[in-house]
Amino acid sequence: MVDSFDHIVIGGGSAGCVAASRLVEDGGARVLLLEAGHHHRHPLLDMPPGVFKLLKNGSKFFKTHQSVPQEHLKGRRADIPQGNVLGGGSSVNGQAYVRGRPADYDEWHEILRGNNDAIGWDWDQVLPHFKRLEGNQKFNDDLHGADGKLVVSDPGYIDDMARWFVQALQAQGEPFNPDFNGKTQRGAGFFQFTYNKGQRVSAAYAFIEPLMKDPRLTLRLEAQVQRILIENNRAVGVVYTDKTGTHEVRTEGEIVLSAGALMTPKILMLSGLGPADHLAEHGIDVVQDLPGVGQNLKDHPDVSVVARANGPYGYWKQDRGWNMIRNGLEFKLFGRGRITTTGLEAACFVNPTDPEAPPTHEAYCIPVLYLDDETLKKVGDGYGVSIQMVLLKPHSVGEVRLASANPADMPLVNPNFLKDPRDMEAMRVGLRYFHKTLQTRPLADKVAEIVAPLDLSDEGLTEHCKRMVKTNYHPVGTAKMGADGDPMAVLDARMRVRGITGLRVCDMSAVPEIPAGNTNAPAMMLGDRCADLVMGVL
Numbered sequence: 001m002v003d004s005f006d007h008i009v010i011g012g013g014s015a016g017c018v019a020a021s022r023l024v025e026d027g028g029a030r031v032l033l034l035e036a037g038h039h040h041r042h043p044l045l046d047m048p049p050g051v052f053k054l055l056k057n058g059s060k061f062f063k064t065h066q067s068v069p070q071e072h073l074k075g076r077r078a079d080i081p082q083g084n085v086l087g088g089g090s091s092v093n094g095q096a097y098v099r100g101r102p103a104d105y106d107e108w109h110e111i112l113r114g115n116n117d118a119i120g121w122d123w124d125q126v127l128p129h130f131k132r133l134e135g136n137q138k139f140n141d142d143l144h145g146a147d148g149k150l151v152v153s154d155p156g157y158i159d160d161m162a163r164w165f166v167q168a169l170q171a172q173g174e175p176f177n178p179d180f181n182g183k184t185q186r187g188a189g190f191f192q193f194t195y196n197k198g199q200r201v202s203a204a205y206a207f208i209e210p211l212m213k214d215p216r217l218t219l220r221l222e223a224q225v226q227r228i229l230i231e232n233n234r235a236v237g238v239v240y241t242d243k244t245g246t247h248e249v250r251t252e253g254e255i256v257l258s259a260g261a262l263m264t265p266k267i268l269m270l271s272g273l274g275p276a277d278h279l280a281e282h283g284i285d286v287v288q289d290l291p292g293v294g295q296n297l298k299d300h301p302d303v304s305v306v307a308r309a310n311g312p313y314g315y316w317k318q319d320r321g322w323n324m325i326r327n328g329l330e331f332k333l334f335g336r337g338r339i340t341t342t343g344l345e346a347a348c349f350v351n352p353t354d355p356e357a358p359p360t361h362e363a364y365c366i367p368v369l370y371l372d373d374e375t376l377k378k379v380g381d382g383y384g385v386s387i388q389m390v391l392l393k394p395h396s397v398g399e400v401r402l403a404s405a406n407p408a409d410m411p412l413v414n415p416n417f418l419k420d421p422r423d424m425e426a427m428r429v430g431l432r433y434f435h436k437t438l439q440t441r442p443l444a445d446k447v448a449e450i451v452a453p454l455d456l457s458d459e460g461l462t463e464h465c466k467r468m469v470k471t472n473y474h475p476v477g478t479a480k481m482g483a484d485g486d487p488m489a490v491l492d493a494r495m496r497v498r499g500i501t502g503l504r505v506c507d508m509s510a511v512p513e514i515p516a517g518n519t520n521a522p523a524m525m526l527g528d529r530c531a532d533l534v535m536g537v538l
């Protein structure tokens with residue numbers, strides 16, 4: 001076994017797996033990848049809908065953060081599950097392949113202007129990285145790659161409810177969009193997914209599995225990094241624990257921190273890199289005062305409009321009894337059917353107040369009654385359809401703080417959902433819009449009654465949001481890249497921790513602003529760029 005390493009990657013998630021694999025394959029480096037979670041091979045992770053069973057029932061493959069009480073959600077704590085498995089979020093997510101829109105990256109570029117040796121982050125600079133990773137089964141053009149390891153494909157099955165949803169939005173005036181990663185984001189259509197013939201394509205499967213026997217990659221699972229060792233302002237190693245005890249490992253190369261937007265700031269702070277006053281509260285010696293660590297947390301809030309169906313449509317009971325056996329057999333024998341889809345085939349990106357302006361809301365069609373257990377008990381389970389609506393550019397900003405100096409303690413996460421009144425207003429606007437979708441044919445013909453929200457007054461919708469808003473699982477921004485002169489910038493534009501050599505952050509903590517879309521593909525793009533930066537080719 002290799003016992004000295006050129007580089008150490010902390011966290012084998014969406015970004016970390018890409019970075020580690022490219023450093024090995026293209027850089028020829030000996031890399032140690034330390035992942036706190038478990039092995040990624042499990043039947044319920046592999047099959048697209050399986051993960052929802054794990055999410056509902058709890059599983060070792062998730063580490064669930066309970067936020068601090070949310071002031072604007074009636075003091076509720078919001079559960080924020082994150083992947084606790086090789087592949088990170090990409091091993092447990094809904095697999096929708098969405099990059100956001102070019103303006104997201106142009107916005108980053110503007111924010112990052114002013115660094116001396118800045119690299120560009122605008123769309124033209126990031127697109128080649130998306131394309132290099134992408135193995136699209138349908139598109140091969142200026143905007144898509146077909147040869148990458150990340151297989152991206154159409155849903156293997158589309159439920160009728162999903163088609164009716166798309167048609168209802170078209171009747172509401174939205175264009176059909178054949179590709180949300182194409183020329184325009186606007187419209188209704190069907191997602192593409194990171195799966196291949198009913199088999200999840202996570203960062204673990206796509207990028208790490210092919211290297212499992214490569215002696216240059218050393219993978220340690222269930223290895224919990226506690227802190228980074230810094231000597232004379234240089235990152236020189238890490239301390240981690242596993243079943244056998246506590247270990248110290250050193251490198252003369254670089255350390256790439258990819259523990260995700262909620263854990264990366266914790267590891268930075270435990271290493272003495274963070275807001276000096278907060279570190280002092282916990283008796284941690286300050287190595288570098290970085291007030292931005294843990295700040296700037298953004299996440300996409302979501303909430304649903306829910307209706308009961310007037311017939312046996314959608315996915316209710318498809319995972320039980322005879323249905324389950326039939327679906328399982330169809331998948332095993334012919335490789336098709338409901339098991340080849342996550343169940344969220346249809347989606348839309350819309351701007352309810354100004355259809356021609358950039359979309360403000362993304363929504364998924366979920367062909368079941370998607371409600372919390374308590375409400376479901378009240379209204380009674382059955383066939384249904386839910387439109388889960390996501391605010392693409394929330395204004396509310398939260399933070400991640402340390403609960404203590406003990407690495408075993410979870411950090412305190414405060415997403416501050418709906419703190420900014422503009423977010424609450426956008427939620428109300430969206431809820432009214434999608435309420436109408438459910439009353440628009442052909443969807444309207446299949447709806448027996450809308451069960452939530454019922455009161456469309458400002459007060460009624462505010463109440464609905466306070467009870468129901470949750471994370472769409474996209475926390476970002478807690479160790480942001482920023483321009484020289486921004487006191488809250490944790491990283492420079494080359495993803496280097498300011499004031500420290502040999503240490504980069506490579507995950508969704510690094511982004512200065514939340515993208516207007518799902519975050520798995522952007523995380524992988526960051527991994528690809530970070531590898532180029534470490535190798536000195538960018």
Ligand SMILES: Cc1cc2nc3c(=O)[nH]c(=O)nc-3n(C[C@H](O)[C@H](O)[C@H](O)COP(=O)(O)OP(=O)(O)OC[C@H]3O[C@@H](n4cnc5c(N)ncnc54)[C@H](O)[C@@H]3O)c2cc1C
Pocket residue numbers: 010011012013014015016034035036037055081082083084085086087088089090092093094095096097098223224225226258259260261263267472473474475506507508509518519520521523
């Ligand atoms: C339930 C769910 C559904 C989602 N659905 C979608 C979707 O459909 N489409 C989409 O685009 N995005 C989706 N996302 C979001 C997307 O998957 C994430 O934004 C993305 O995976 C984040 O990548 P990352 O590299 O920043 O962090 P992660 O992938 O979270 O990687 C961080 C890794 O670091 C490890 N780690 C943490 N602490 C330590 C430590 N101390 N030591 C060592 N390792 C550590 C973790 O175990 C994890 O593997 C979803 C996320 C979730 C949770």
